[in-house]
Amino acid sequence: MIYCLTGKILKKSLDSVVISCAGVGYYVQVPATTGEALPAPGQEGTVYTIMNVTENDVSLYGFANEEQRDCFKMLTAVTGVGPKAGLSILSIMSPEKVALAASSGDYKAFTKASGVGPKLAQRIALELKDKVGKGLANGNGFSGDMGTPAPSSAPAQAVAALVSLGYTPSDAAAAVARVDETLPVQDIIKVALRSLSRAR
Template identity: 40%
Template structure:
C-alpha cells in the first residue's frame, strides 16, 4: 500500500496530479483545493495517499494533510457518499469548515459541494456529528465544544447573543463562534454578552 508520495510535480490535470518519484510517475486524484495549492511542475511536493485496490483498478487519492485523508475515509462511512463525493466535499470545504458545518448542523454548507444533495448533506451532518471534534484538527479543537452547543441550542444566552451580535456585524458564524470561544478564556465567571462581544471583537481584530 502507498501511504505517502514525496517527489516533484510532473503534471497537473483537471482532477489529478502526476508525481515523479525517482523517475516513476504516480497519478494521484485530488480535490480542487489540494490541486489549487500544489506548486508548479518541477517543484517538490509531498502528498498523503489513500490507495484503493479493486479487481480491475488501482487508484491513488492524494491529500495535503493526514487530517484531510482521515476525513476522506470518514465521509465514506455515510450512505450515499463514495470516493467521488467525498473528494468533491473536501475540494469545496476545508477540514475546519467541514467540522464546523457538522458541529453546527449546517446542511446548506455541506450541500455546496458538487453532487451533494439535501438528503446526503443531512445524513453527513447527522451521522458524523459525534465524530467531528476528533477530526477537526488541533487548530479547530478549542471551539468545537462551543459550536456543538450552539448547534444543539444548549449554549448559555450570553454566548448565543454574543455570537449573534458578531454575526450581525458581518462575520461568519464560524468566525464568531471561534472568537467567542477564545474570549471565554479571559472573560471570568459568568460573563455578560457585552463582555464577550468586546473580547470577541478583540480576538477578531488579531486575525
C-alpha cells in the same frame, strides 16, 4: 498501502496531479484545495494518499495534509459517499468546516459540493455529527478515528471552551460556525456566546 508520495510534480490540474517518485509517475486524484496548495510542475511536493482497490480499478487519492486525508476517510465511510463525492466536498470545504457543519447539523453546507444532493447531505451531517462533535468538544479540531488529532484551530478551541461552559457540542459548533473563523479565539467565543444567550 502507500502512505504518502514525495517527488517531482510532472503535471498538475485542479483535480489531479502526476508525481514522479524513483522514476515512476503516479497519477493521483486530488481535491481542488490540494491542487491549489501543491507547488508548480517541476518542483518537489508531497501528497498524503489513500489507495482504493476495486474489482476493475486501482485509484490513488492524494491530500495536502493528514487531516484532509482523515476527513476523506471519514466522509467515504458514510453510506452513499463515494470517493468522487468525498473529493468534491473537500474541494470546497476544509476539514474544520466539515467538522463544524456536521456537528451543528448544517447539512446545506454539503449541498454546495458538486454531486451532493440534500438527502446525501443530511445523511453526512447525521452520521458524522457525534464523531466530529467529540473531536471539537475535546479541542482536537477535526480528529478522524484513524490518525492523530489535528492541531487545534481557533474554531475548535472556541467550541471546546463553550462546551466547558456547559453548552452541548452541537449548539457550540452551530454558534461558532456562524462566526468569522479568522478572528482570534477570544473574539470567536464572545460573538458565539452572544448568539447563544439570545437563543436561550
